[in-house]
Amino acid sequence: MVEAFAVASGKGGTGKTTSTVALGMALADRYDVTVVDADTGMANLLFHAGLADVETTLHDVLVEGGVPVAEATYDRFGMSVVPCGTSLAAFEAAEPDRLREVVAELAADTDVLLLDSPATLNSKSAVLPIVLADRVVVVLNPTVPAVSDGLKVQEYALSYGSDIAGTIFNRARGDIEDITAKADRYFEGPTLATVPESDAVQAARSEGVPLFAHAPDCPAADAFRTAAERLSPNDGDADAVAERFRTAVIPDPP
Template sequence: MTARVYTIASGKGGTGKTTATLNLGTALAMLGKKTMVLDADIGMANLGLLIGLEKSKITLHEVLSGSASINEAIYEGPAGLRVIPSGLSLRGFQNSDPDRLKEVMASAIDGIEFLLIDAPAGISKDGVIPLAVADKVILVVNPELSSMADALKTKALTEMLGRSVEGIILNRAELEKTEINSNKVSELLGAKLLEIIPEDANIRRSAAFKTPIVIRAPKSPAAIAFSRLAAQMAGTKFQENNSKEEKESFVDRLARSIFGGK
C-alpha cells in the first residue's frame, strides 16, 4: 500500500488550515481509510490543541530532535484517525531538526492510505520542507485579497520545488462580506477549486469541545462540505441523508450564488 501524501498549506496564517487538515483527515477515517495527520507546524503546533493532545509527552519535537521514535509520537484520534502532534514548548522547537521530516515521514506511513501534513504559514525553511515532501499540495484560502496573494506565493514555491498544487479549498466563505468575487478564485490561483467551506459557528463550538465538526455536528454546512471533499479524495460517492425540507443545504445555495445557475 502506497500512502498518498498531501500537504495542506495556506501562505498566510489564520485561514483555517489546521481545522481543514483535522476534519478532512477525520472524514477520510470515517470512510474507512487508514489516515494519519501530522502537525509540521513545529513552531505554533495547533493541531493537537483541537483534539486534546496538547499535553502529550512525546511529540514531533522529540522525534525531530532524535530523542524519541516516530511510533512513540503517534496517537489515536477520532474515528481511528492517527495523529502526530507537535509540541508547545520553545525548548522542543529549538531542539527540532526540520530536515529530518522526510525520514520521519517515511517511517510513519507504513500501512497508511492518506497522510495529511499541516504545514506552517509563510515560506520559511520550516514551511518549505512540508511542501517538498508532499505528493500534492492543497491550498486553503479565504475570500480576501491578502489570502490570495500569499497563496499565490506558496503555489509558486511549490512548483519551484518540483511539486504541484492539487487544488484549492475556499474556507470561511460567506454569501456576502468578501473582498474578492469567489468565482475568480480558481482563475487567480491557476488551480482547481476543490470545495467551498462556508462560515459556520459550529466550527468554533466543535473546537471548544475538542471534537472535529464532522463528528460533533455532521449535518452542519461546514461538516457536509468537508465530508464531500473527503469522499472526492477517496474516490467514493458522497451520501448526504437529508429530509426533503433539508434537500438544499447552505453549501449548495452558496455555490449557486457564486457560480450561477438555478
Template sequence: MPARTLAVAGAKGGVGKTTTSINLSAALAEAGLEVLVVETDLAMANVVDFLRFSPEETLHEVLAADAAPRDAIYSVPGGFEVLPSGTTVEGFVNADVTEIPAVLEAVEDRYDVVIFDTGAGVSHESLLPLGLADRTVIVSSPRVASVRDANKTAELAERLGGEVAGVLFSKSGTGRSPPPEQIASYLELPLLGHVPEDPAVPSAQDSGRPVVTVSPDSPAARAYREVAGTLFEEKADRAARTNGDSTTAHNQGARNRPDGDSRDTRNRPDSDDRASSGSIDTAVNDN
C-alpha cells in the same frame, strides 16, 4: 504500499489549515481509510489545542532523536491518528527539520493517507512538506491578502516539484469578496470547494472534536466531506469495499491506541525523488 501524502498549506496564518487537516482526516477515516496527520508547524503548533489532548512525546522529540515516531503517534476523536508538534521553545530549537523525510519513511506504510498540517509563512519546515507530498491543497480565505499569499504558496509548491491539487476557501460567504469560482480562476487553480462560515466549527473546536464528527450534517462538515471525496475518491471506494469484507482493519494502529497494536514499517525505495532541504532554499531565493 506507501500512503498517498497531502500537504495542507497556505502562507497566511489563520485561514483554517489545521481545521482543514483535521476535518479532511475525519472525513477520510469515516470512509474507512487509515489516516495520519503530521503537524509540521514546529513553531506555532495547535493541533493539541484543537483536539484537547496532552502528548508525552511529540514531533519535537522525534526530530531531536529523543523519541521514535511510533511513540509520538496518538489516536484522536474522529477515528484518525496524529503525530503532533510540540509547543515549547526549547523543543522547537532542538528539532532538526531535515529529519522530516525520514519520519515520513518510517510511518507512511502504515496508512492509506498521510496529511501534513503545515505552518504559515515560508520557513523551512513550512515548505519542506510541499516537496514531500504527492499533492498540496492551498487553503485561503476570500480576502485579498490571503489570496495573494495563496498565489505565492502555489508557486513555491510548484518550484519544489510538488503538484497543487487546487484551492479550498474557508470562511466563505461573508463580506464583499468575489465568489470562490472567480478567485480560483484568477489563481489558475482548480476549485476544490469552499467551507462556509459556520458556527458549528468553533463549537466543535471547543469540544475538542472535528466538526465532521460532532456536527456531521452542518454545512461545514458537508463541505469538508465533499472535498475529501474529491481528493481521495478512489482510495475511499477501495476502503469501503475492503471494509465490507472485514471490519477489523480500521481499529488497528499506533502504540497509543487502546489495544496497543503496533504495525510494521518499511522504507520507501532509494529512488525516491522528493524535494530535499537544499531545493527549498533554491525555491525561496528564486522567488
C-alpha cells in the same frame, strides 16, 4: 498505497488546521489516514485533536537520538495523529530537517498522509512539507491577503515539483461563487469546496474536539466531506514513496 498531501496557506488564521483535521476524518471512512503537525514552530493540531495533555510529541522524535515516531503517534477520531508540542525549549532542540525521515517512516504504513504545514514561506523548515508532499491543498479565505498569499504557496509548490490538489475556500459568508470562479483561473487544480462560516467551528474549537466530532452534519462538515471526495487519493507503492521521501531533495553530500 500512499499519497502525501500538504495542507497549506500563505497566511495564518485561514482555518488550515481545522481543514486538515476535517479532511482527515472525512477520508478516514475509506482510507487509513495519518495526520502530522508539520508546523513545528506554532503547533496547534494538538488543541484540535484532543491531545493537549500528551507528553510525547513530534518534537521528541525530531531531536538527535529521539524516540521512535510510533511513540508520538496517537489514535484519535479514526486517524493516527502526530502532534507537535508547544514547549519553546522542545521546539528549539528539534531539527525540522529530520521531518523527511519521519514522513518516510509514516508513509510506509498508511494510505493518506496529511501534513498540516506552517502558514509561512519564510524558512526551509516551513517550506519542507510542501516539498515533501505529492500534492498541496491550498486553504484560502475570500480575502485579498489570503488569496495573494495562497498564490505564493502554489508557485512555491509548483517550483519544487509538487502538484496542486486544489483549493478550499474557508469561512465563506453568503454566496461567493463569483469569487471562486474568478480565482479558479489562477489556481491549478479544482476548487475542492467552499466552506461556509460556521458557529459550529468555533464551538468545536472551544470544546477541543474536531468539527466532525462536534457537528458532523453541519454545512461546514458537509463541505469538507465534498472536498475530501474530490481529492481522490492516488494509489501509490508505499515502499517507492517512502524511498522518495528519504532521497528527494537531499543535496549530494559534499
